[in-house]
Amino acid sequence: MKKLINKPEDVVIEELKGIEYAHPDLVKIHYDPNFITRADAPVKNKVAILSGGGSGHEPMHGGFVGMGMLDAACPGAVFTSPTPDQMLEATKAVNGGKGVLHIVKNYTGDIMNFEMAADLARAEGIEVEAVVTNDDVAVQDSLYTAGRRGVGITVIAEKMCGAAAEQKRSLKEVADICRKVNGWGRSMGMALTSCTVPHAGKPTFDLPEDEMEIGIGIHGEPGRTRMKLKSADEVTAMLMEPIINDLPYKAGDNVLLFVNGMGGTPLVELYIIYRKAYEIATKAGLKVARNLVGPYITSLEMAGCSITMLKLDDDLTKLWDEPVKTPGLRWGV
Amino acid sequence: MTITRDDVINWINEYGRVIAENKDYLTQLDSAIGDADHGANMDRGFKAALAKLPSVADKDIGTIFKSVGMTLVQTVGGAGGPLYGTFFMQAGTATANKMELTAADWSAALEAALSGVVARGKAQLGDKTMVDALTPALNALKQAVADGADQNECLRRSTSAAEQGMKDTIPLVARKGRASYLGERSAGHQDPGATSSFLLLKAAADMWAK
Numbered sequence: 001m002k003k004l005i006n007k008p009e010d011v012v013i014e015e016l017k018g019i020e021y022a023h024p025d026l027v028k029i030h031y032d033p034n035f036i037t038r039a040d041a042p043v044k045n046k047v048a049i050l051s052g053g054g055s056g057h058e059p060m061h062g063g064f065v066g067m068g069m070l071d072a073a074c075p076g077a078v079f080t081s082p083t084p085d086q087m088l089e090a091t092k093a094v095n096g097g098k099g100v101l102h103i104v105k106n107y108t109g110d111i112m113n114f115e116m117a118a119d120l121a122r123a124e125g126i127e128v129e130a131v132v133t134n135d136d137v138a139v140q141d142s143l144y145t146a147g148r149r150g151v152g153i154t155v156i157a158e159k160m161c162g163a164a165a166e167q168k169r170s171l172k173e174v175a176d177i178c179r180k181v182n183g184w185g186r187s188m189g190m191a192l193t194s195c196t197v198p199h200a201g202k203p204t205f206d207l208p209e210d211e212m213e214i215g216i217g218i219h220g221e222p223g224r225t226r227m228k229l230k231s232a233d234e235v236t237a238m239l240m241e242p243i244i245n246d247l248p249y250k251a252g253d254n255v256l257l258f259v260n261g262m263g264g265t266p267l268v269e270l271y272i273i274y275r276k277a278y279e280i281a282t283k284a285g286l287k288v289a290r291n292l293v294g295p296y297i298t299s300l301e302m303a304g305c306s307i308t309m310l311k312l313d314d315d316l317t318k319l320w321d322e323p324v325k326t327p328g329l330r331w332g333v
Numbered sequence: 334m335t336i337t338r339d340d341v342i343n344w345i346n347e348y349g350r351v352i353a354e355n356k357d358y359l360t361q362l363d364s365a366i367g368d369a370d371h372g373a374n375m376d377r378g379f380k381a382a383l384a385k386l387p388s389v390a391d392k393d394i395g396t397i398f399k400s401v402g403m404t405l406v407q408t409v410g411g412a413g414g415p416l417y418g419t420f421f422m423q424a425g426t427a428t429a430n431k432m433e434l435t436a437a438d439w440s441a442a443l444e445a446a447l448s449g450v451v452a453r454g455k456a457q458l459g460d461k462t463m464v465d466a467l468t469p470a471l472n473a474l475k476q477a478v479a480d481g482a483d484q485n486e487c488l489r490r491s492t493s494a495a496e497q498g499m500k501d502t503i504p505l506v507a508r509k510g511r512a513s514y515l516g517e518r519s520a521g522h523q524d525p526g527a528t529s530s531f532l533l534l535k536a537a538a539d540m541w542a543k
Contacts, residue, residue, distance in 0.1 A: 033407070054410075054411075076410045076411075077370070077373070077374070077377075077410055078370075079368050079369070079370055080368075080370045080374055080410040080411040081410045081411050081412070081414070082410060083406060083407050083408065083409070083410050083414055084406055084407070084415075085406070085407045107511065108412045108454070108509065108510045108511065109410065109411035109412035109413070109414070109415070112412060112414075112415035112416070112453055112454065113410065113414060113415055115415075116406065116415055139514060144506075144508050144513070144516075145507075145508065145513035145514055145516070146509055146510055146511065146513045146514070149514070197368075197369050197370065199360075199370070199373040200360055200364060200369040200370070200373070202364075204364055204368065204369050205364070217511075217514060219368045219511070220368065221368070221511055221514045221515075222514060222515050222518060
């Protein structure tokens with residue numbers, strides 16, 4: 001294992017310290033239990049948005065804390081869900097009196113920990129609603145598995161819910177935006193290499209030099225198939241086809257097209273993928289009205305990418321365009 | 334059969350030692366079908382639980398179990414935190430105010446713990462989870478208690494049923510947790526949660542054998 005770390009057990013805490021030094025104008029770091037809040041939290045009379053998950057997916061979620069996006073993020077150990085005490089303290093710290101929305105990616109551990117946290121917060125009189133994201137079309141057999149995983153759509157949902165909350169919409173309205181974004185979004189990822197969890201010390205899975213995994217999850221969960229490496233255009237088609245074939249797109253729709261890097265793939269390659277994805281979407285009659293290209297929901301140093309597509313209406317488009325000011329996403333300010 | 338408060342404390346300590354010893358083994362099982370964190374997570378959680386043990390060592394068994402459960406919920410993360418946390422918290426509720434446990438008490442505690450795990454994780458027998466080790470262990474324990482078996486025999490039967498249940502997860506296709514994303518590819522691997530659950534009951538038998 002070759003990593004720029006000191007000790008595996010100090011990875012998360014030293015990362016938090018770095019964020020604290022880098023972005024004191026945007027965020028505040030809380031320790032023991034660990035969580036990140038907006039520097040100006042709690043914002044009175046605004047629904048607060050909280051998310052969280054294992055570390056190793058940066059900038060998600062901590063990098064999306066700030067005006068127009070998340071009020072708080074709870075980082076777990078690398079690839080491990082955070083714990084209910086973190087979520088409870090973060091919920092209390094950002095509650096501005098209008099309730100707190102928990103955005104939870106669909107993983108067994110995340111679901112259970114967030115359920116426990118929501119129970120505890122409600123017992124303390126805080127109104128909490130939780131919405132689960134599950135946009136990964138790579139998981140086909142949802143009935144006999146833990147269900148589709150929450151991946152790229154989570155970034156977009158956090159942005160749009162954050163904007164809706166800034167407009168002083170109610171908890172139910174903001175939660176409805178989250179459900180709509182999740183329902184209208186689909187994703188699929190792929191990997192060229194594995195990644196190494198610091199405390200595991202060796203790659204999560206073996207992937208031979210000339211092979212790739214199509215349908216990979218953001219923790220290196222296996223996907224649909226493993227095959228010999230193909231060209232960027234062929235790979236893009238393999239990701240786009242299941243996305244477009246899954247509901248709910250139809251010709252004439254406006255879409256947001258998001259090409260995400262898994263951590264180890266350079267922007268030059270992501271733009272090659274975006275180019276082909278744009279052409280495939282256009283050919284299918286979809287109008288790419290908004291886009292995002294870059295590493296936003298990563299899997300440590302894994303090489304690979306994922307594509308997320310979201311059907312847009314006027315409201316979602318406006319929510320996307322609203323100002324956002326976070327360490328990881330910033331425009332309009 | 335009598336399990337004293339000291340026996341309970343010895344069990345928790347022994348399990349902490351066993352988890353530390355098997356940390357890499359559990360992580361290795363988890364990297365085959367999960368996300369390679371089970372060993373490290375459990376080790377972090379039990380180190381924290383052991384550090385808190387002295388502060389509750391003079392309390393009743395229920396309080397000790399609840400302290401362990403709360404600590405695990407706060408320190409393990411992943412699925413293991415809520416599941417093992419719930420296991421000990423429910424066992425704590427079932428043993429509230431008790432300073433020692435009879436065979437029936439231990440059986441009732443294990444039953445409450447397992448029910449809590451099933452309610453939290455919604456896994457059924459055969460889903461390739463810790464439930465597959467705990468369920469046969471509980472059934473064997475209940476039968477042994479009903480047969481009037483002595484303490485060693487009760488523990489031996491439940492541990493050996495847990496071991497069999499753990500081994501029986503090998504051919505199963507996972508239907509819960511991250512392993513379920515593998516589908517058929519999850520078959521042929523032993524479930525890490527069933528393994529840590531077997532080790533938990535084995536540690537009890539090792540410490541409580543007369």
